[in-house]
Amino acid sequence: xxxxxxxxxxxxxxxLGVMVAILFGAPHALDTFGLVQATGFAAxxxxxxxxxxxxxxxxxxxFGQAAFLGLGGYAYAVSVINMGDSTLPILIAILVPTLFAxxxxxxxxxGRISDAYIGVITLTVSVILFQLVNTTSGSQYRxxxxxxxxxNGIPAIPALNKLGDAGNPLDNDGIWYAAMGALILVYATxxxxxxxxxGRVVVAIRENExxxxxxxxxxxxxxxLAFMISGAVAGLAGCLYANWGGFISPTxxxxxxxxxxxxxxxxxxxGTLVGPMLGAVLIQWLIIEAGxxxxxxxxxxxxxxxxxxxxxxxxxxxxxVRNLLMRxxxxxxxxxxxxxGASDPVRDAGPAEVRP
Amino acid sequence: MNETMTTTHxxxxxxxxxxxxVEARGVxxxxxxxxxxxxxxxxxxxxxxxxxxxxxxxxxxxxxxxLTGQLTPTEGRIRFRDTDITGAExxxxxxxxxxxxxxxxxxxxxxxxxxxxFVAAGRRKSIARTRSIVDxxxxxxxxxxxxxxxxxxxxxxxxxxxxxxxxxxxEPELILLDEPAAGMTHDEVHRTAELIREINRTHALIxxxxxxxxxxxxxxxxxxxxxxxILMEDSVExxxxxxxxxxxxxxxxxx
Numbered sequence: 022x023x024x025x026x027x028x029x030x031x032x033x034x035x036x037l038g039v040m041v042a043i044l045f046g047a048p049h050a051l052d053t054f055g056l057v058q059a060t061g062f063a064a065x066x067x068x069x070x071x072x073x074x075x076x077x078x079x080x081x082x083x084f085g086q087a088a089f090l091g092l093g094g095y096a097y098a099v100s101v102i103n104m105g106d107s108t109l110p111i112l113i114a115i116l117v118p119t120l121f122a123x124x125x126x127x128x129x130x131x132g133r134i135s136d137a138y139i140g141v142i143t144l145t146v147s148v149i150l151f152q153l154v155n156t157t158s159g160s161q162y163r164x165x166x167x168x169x170x171x172x173n174g175i176p177a178i179p180a181l182n183k184l185g186d187a188g189n190p191l192d193n194d195g196i197w198y199a200a201m202g203a204l205i206l207v208y209a210t211x212x213x214x215x216x217x218x219x220g221r222v223v224v225a226i227r228e229n230e231x232x233x234x235x236x237x238x239x240x241x242x243x244x245x246l247a248f249m250i251s252g253a254v255a256g257l258a259g260c261l262y263a264n265w266g267g268f269i270s271p272t273x274x275x276x277x278x279x280x281x282x283x284x285x286x287x288x289x290x291x292g293t294l295v296g297p298m299l300g301a302v303l304i305q306w307l308i309i310e311a312g313x314x315x316x317x318x319x320x321x322x323x324x325x326x327x328x329x330x331x332x333x334x335x336x337x338x339x340x341x342v343r344n345l346l347m348r349x350x351x352x353x354x355x356x357x358x359x360x361x362g363a364s365d366p367v368r369d370a371g372p373a374e375v376r377p
Numbered sequence: 378m379n380e381t382m383t384t385t386h387x388x389x390x391x392x393x394x395x396x397x398x399v400e401a402r403g404v405x406x407x408x409x410x411x412x413x414x415x416x417x418x419x420x421x422x423x424x425x426x427x428x429x430x431x432x433x434x435x436x437x438x439x440x441x442x443x444l445t446g447q448l449t450p451t452e453g454r455i456r457f458r459d460t461d462i463t464g465a466e467x468x469x470x471x472x473x474x475x476x477x478x479x480x481x482x483x484x485x486x487x488x489x490x491x492x493x494x495f496v497a498a499g500r501r502k503s504i505a506r507t508r509s510i511v512d513x514x515x516x517x518x519x520x521x522x523x524x525x526x527x528x529x530x531x532x533x534x535x536x537x538x539x540x541x542x543x544x545x546x547x548e549p550e551l552i553l554l555d556e557p558a559a560g561m562t563h564d565e566v567h568r569t570a571e572l573i574r575e576i577n578r579t580h581a582l583i584x585x586x587x588x589x590x591x592x593x594x595x596x597x598x599x600x601x602x603x604x605x606x607i608l609m610e611d612s613v614e615x616x617x618x619x620x621x622x623x624x625x626x627x628x629x630x631x632x
Contacts, residue, residue, distance in 0.1 A: 024525070025525060218499055218504075221492065221495065221496055221499075222496060224487075224488070225485045225488065225492075225493075225496040227487075228485035228486055228487045228488055229483055229484060229485050229486065231447075231467075231483050232483040232484060232485060232540075232543070233485075233496070234466075234467040234468045234471070235445060235447075235467055235468075235471055235476070235477055235479070235483065236468075236471055236476075236496065236497045236500065236543065236547050237468050237471035237472045237500050237547060238468055238500065239466070239468045240468075
């Protein structure tokens with residue numbers, strides 16, 4: 022195994038270890054409020070993974086990723102209200118956005134839409150969905166038992182229950198385990214996908230579509246499949262998101278949701294998987310902290326953070342930390358103090374992931 | 378096959394079957410009012426090596442783009458063995474066994490040399506088979522030492538080699554090389570010429586080049602393009618001695 026591959030594998034194992042430690046450690050370390058908050062973070066981190074995958078590896082800039090988050094959330098809410106048992110609704114929450122991504126992606130990629138317009142189209146689709154769901158106020162807009170509720174959304178969504186056992190809903194701890202467990206699973210799956218031949222071709226197409234085609238690969242098909250995977254991940258994130266609050270409203274389709282996930286990826290590091298997850302947690306935490314004070318408007322603060330990142334460290338946090346870590350042995354050898362004292366050493370060691 | 382042609386037909390290679398590998402008939406490419414390639418007839422036998430020369434804008438690269446499906450001819454048909462490939466999608470033509478090194482290097486910049494070759498070698502093959510092709514190709518092109526380097530950071534000449542490596546790794550039947558010697562050092566040009574002769578023992582090649590010493594090293598039959606048409610097609614000695622060719626092309630550069 023060459024050094025690059027070895028470092029990449031090491032990074033994956035360390036990240037996995039840290040995530041499993043958080044999975045089992047958080048219920049002991051955090052109070053109920055903290056754990057519920059962490060569950061929300063896990064859902065958003067998964068949403069960030071969906072964007073980080075399709076943008077960072079597929080090279081497709083989806084500007085309306087919230088469309089898939091919202092579809093997943095609504096699909097879960099509607100089906101769980103109708104069915105009672107949450108087992109099948111989880112699958113529906115993944116399937117609906119995947120198929121929608123398939124349909125949308127088919128027209129975009131096979132229609133040879135250029136990159137800039139893919140951004141515009143995805144953005145427009147998410148706005149259309151937002152408007153559509155927003156206008157479903159009134160009891161005539163219902164799917165089976167579930168009233169869509171227009172801009173008020175759907176309240177009191179039944180939480181996840183033990184598989185196949187509708188009478189046994191999960192408590193806060195259980196939902197945490199489900200959300201964080203799913204995040205670990207999705208992360209590991211995406212790593213596997215990227216290491217597979219399919220994933221390597223997806224990345225190759227990002228690098229040079231013409232060359233990929235001249236070798237015999239059909240870029241449209243690979244982009245479509247990657248887009249569907251991204252839609253599936255965002256859909257599962259939407260399911261967890263609806264579960265976390267027990268409530269869903271059209272804001273999940275909103276522009277700010279789509280913009281936020283782009284910020285997660287930019288801040289954490291484009292072209293990595295751990296970066297977007299870290300970015301999601303960091304930014305979400307900042308938003309909450311900023312919201313609890315009244316000196317600076319929190320949106321303004323978020324805007325400043327984004328501008329600062331784009332100007333100062335456009336490659337994102339993770340690559341910077343990684344480079345620092347890789348140079349650490351040299352710095353120590355020269356007798357200079359390492360400059361990473363301020364950050365959490367466990368977190369830093371985790372994302373030593375190498376862009377394939 | 379016995380259509381009257383305005384150009385001299387080259388003698389087929391000894392072991393070539395009667396059916397040509399590539400056959401273009403009346404191929405024309407117009408961009409608006411400009412005719413980049415006009416009514417070109419072109420035939421290439423199995424395991425034949427052909428050089429295309431001609432001044433800039435003569436239509437050589439456009440012709441290559443039509444052979445690989447990057448452009449659909451306005452008129453005319455192109456056949457590869459038994460398949461009509463006129464206007465077929467590039468990935469389908471590639472799957473039939475046509476590989477091309479483009480004029481401006483098309484490589485996967487963000488990936489390592491090994492990854493570049495791996496992706497090219499790996500279509501529909503087992504991992505073990507892919508790995509052995511990758512190792513063979515890297516050794517053959519002397520790229521093993523820089524296998525883990527990022528292609529985006531390599532010098533132009535090295536990137537050319539990487540691109541040739543990806544083309545070979547895809548194991549095509551016909552290899553198109555658009556200016557393979559451009560930007561290479563003297564030694565690299567020699568190595569490229571040797572490599573082309575070696576490939577030609579088993580594969581057909583079409584090579585576009587401006588470098589006349591290089592053409593002399595490799596060529597048997599040369600086709601001269603000028604203003605989108607075939608000016609002449611003959612043995613390298615006769616082509617390089619021809620006054621018309623000198624007038625349109627060589628007179629300015631060499632002699």
